[in-house]
Structures are given as structure tokens and as C-alpha cells.
Amino acid sequence: MIKDNLEIMLQCILSRKEVVIIYSWTAMIGLAIAYRGFPPLLLALQLFLSMSSIGYGVYFFNDICDFDEDLRSRELGNSTPSNRPLGTGKVSKRQLMSFTAFFVILGLAVSLLINLQVFLLQSLFLVLGYIYSTTPLRIKKRFLLKQLTISIGGAIACLLGGLAVGELSNYVLFFTGMSFIQIFTVNPIIDLRDIEGDREVGINTIPVKFGPKFTVRLAVVVLLASIPAAIMGFYNLGFNVALPILGAIVFTATVIVIYPLMDRWQDAAFINKTITRRMYPLFLMIQMVFLLGSLPL
Numbered sequence: 001m002i003k004d005n006l007e008i009m010l011q012c013i014l015s016r017k018e019v020v021i022i023y024s025w026t027a028m029i030g031l032a033i034a035y036r037g038f039p040p041l042l043l044a045l046q047l048f049l050s051m052s053s054i055g056y057g058v059y060f061f062n063d064i065c066d067f068d069e070d071l072r073s074r075e076l077g078n079s080t081p082s083n084r085p086l087g088t089g090k091v092s093k094r095q096l097m098s099f100t101a102f103f104v105i106l107g108l109a110v111s112l113l114i115n116l117q118v119f120l121l122q123s124l125f126l127v128l129g130y131i132y133s134t135t136p137l138r139i140k141k142r143f144l145l146k147q148l149t150i151s152i153g154g155a156i157a158c159l160l161g162g163l164a165v166g167e168l169s170n171y172v173l174f175f176t177g178m179s180f181i182q183i184f185t186v187n188p189i190i191d192l193r194d195i196e197g198d199r200e201v202g203i204n205t206i207p208v209k210f211g212p213k214f215t216v217r218l219a220v221v222v223l224l225a226s227i228p229a230a231i232m233g234f235y236n237l238g239f240n241v242a243l244p245i246l247g248a249i250v251f252t253a254t255v256i257v258i259y260p261l262m263d264r265w266q267d268a269a270f271i272n273k274t275i276t277r278r279m280y281p282l283f284l285m286i287q288m289v290f291l292l293g294s295l296p297l
Contacts, residue, residue: 008090011090020055023154030162034164046164054104057129061100064093115163117163128149158172170238175290181226189219189275193268212261220259223254227252254282260274
């Protein structure tokens with residue numbers, strides 16, 4: 001019985017890889033930037049476990065709240081949400097709720113071991129996740145608030161690294177600001193694959209409101225604007241030369257990867273390949289650029 005539950009939990013975890021990519025990894029980079037190098041191993045493990053657990057708790061809860069809408073999306077050909085364990089019947093709502101409670105309690109407990117500031121910020125992350133998914137607010141369906149909430153979540157992950165150390169340096173704050181802007185404008189690319197389902201259930205994402213081509217153009221403009229921003233960070237905030245040089249390379253590479261979506265946004269297989277095999281690795285590289293740029297060379 002325990003083995004079966006652990007296997008099901010693992011499947012649920014693997015269905016939500018974005019938790020580690022967007023939040024846990026970002027928190028680790030924020031911590032490394034705060035230390036300007038390698039942080040203590042125990043603190044890094046605690047922060048990773050705390051952020052991952054809270055993230056999974058929020059996302060599993062969202063899967064439960066979105067269950068009926070995800071099944072409707074499947075009928076429209078949007079299989080991504082409905083192919084998760086809950087949608088395929090591999091896990092029941094009751095089981096997933098128990099996993100949610102487990103991860104939330106674990107995440108809060110570990111965050112409290114770090115310090116009170118981290119605990120409070122993680123609690124804020126939970127509150128945002130709750131109002132994101134539940135009525136009457138259910139801000140997931142409110143234009144721009146959905147994307148704003150995701151972006152705030154990414155910013156919280158950045159700040160957790162600094163707060164775990166007890167200091168929000170200019171390096172951490174710059175990393176937080178850049179991450180917030182990039183998540184707000186580039187993350188909507190992911191919504192392209194669910195555009196019909198989102199429109200059907202009343203979720204007003206940027207692609208639904210302004211169209212796929214505008215979504216791609218917005219991401220391209222912000223990524224290109226990030227290059228001079230990185231140069232400013234080098235000259236004004238004390239980052240080393242790796243930030244503008246590597247930043248220009250990675251930001252340009254990301255533009256090259258997402259630009260074909262302008263004409264192929266209806267190709268579901270191409271979108272999924274672009275997101276999972278190209279955008280996610282480039283996102284991890286963008287985060288690394290800020291870390292390398294903060295090192296005392």
C-alpha cells in the first residue's frame with residue numbers, strides 16, 4: 001500500500017516538472033547569488049525541499065480545482081492538463097488532496113527551520129496559490145492576474161534565496177526584477193498550447209485576449225530588451241562581464257527558438273517540443289547567467 005502510494009506520488013511529481021524548473025531552481029540560483037558562490041549544503045537542501053514541497057502543494061491543489069475544466073479541455077484537443085495522473089484516473093481527488101496536505105505541511109515545517117522570513121514568504125506563496133485556484137476570486141480566470149500571480153511566485157522564489165541568508169543584496173534584487181518581467185512576458189508562450197481550452201472555460205490569458213502572434217512578439221521584445229538591461233547591471237550594479245556577454249547570447253538564442261511559433265502556434269506537437277526541449281533548458285541557462293554574472297571574478 002505504501003509502495004503504491006509512493007509510486008503514484010512520484011507520477012504526480014513528474015507530471016509537474018515546472019515546479020522544479022520555475023520555482024525550485026530559481027530559489028537555488030537566488031541563494032547562490034546571495035552567497036556569490038556556493039552556499040552551505042544543508043541550507044541549500046532545506047531551501048530546495050521547502051520550495052519544491054510548497055510548489056507541489058500549490059500545483060496539486062490547482063489540479064484538483066481544475067479537474068472538470070481540464071476534462072472539457074480534453075474534448076477540445078488540449079490534452080496537456082487532462083493527461084496528468086488525476087485526469088487519467090491514476091490518482092483520485094482524495095489521494096491528491098492528501099499529497100497536497102503532506103507537501104504543504106512539509107514545506108512550511110522546513111521553511112520554519114530556515115528562518116521566520118522564509119516561512120512568512122512561503123506562506124504568502126500558499127495564499128496566492130489558494131486564491132489563484134478557488135472561488136470567488138479564482139484569479140486564474142481574471143485577465144493579467146493569472147500571469148501576475150505566476151510572476152509574483154517566481155519573484156518570491158528569487159527572494160527566498162536572499163532571505164535564507166538574511167540579506168537582500170542588489171544582486172538578488174536585480175535578479176528578482178528581471179525574473180519577474182521575463183516570467184510575466186515570456187511564460188504566456190506556454191499558454192499557446194491551451195488557447196482553445198482556456199477560451200472555452202473563460203480563462204483570459206494573454207494569447208486568448210491578444211492572440212498568439214502578439215504573445216510571441218511581446219516575448220521577443222522583452223528578451224531583446226533584456227540585453228541592454230544586462231549591460232546596465234554590469235556598469236551600475238557591480239555584476240561581472242559574464243552578465244552582458246552570456247546574457248546577449250542566451251537571450252538571443254531564446255528569441256531564435258520561440259520566433260517560429262509566430263507561424264506555427266497551431267501545431268501542438270511543435271509547441272510542446274519547443275517548450276519542453278528548448279524553452280525550459282534556455283530558462284535554466286538564463287538563470288545561470290545571473291549567477292555567473294554575480295560571481296566575484
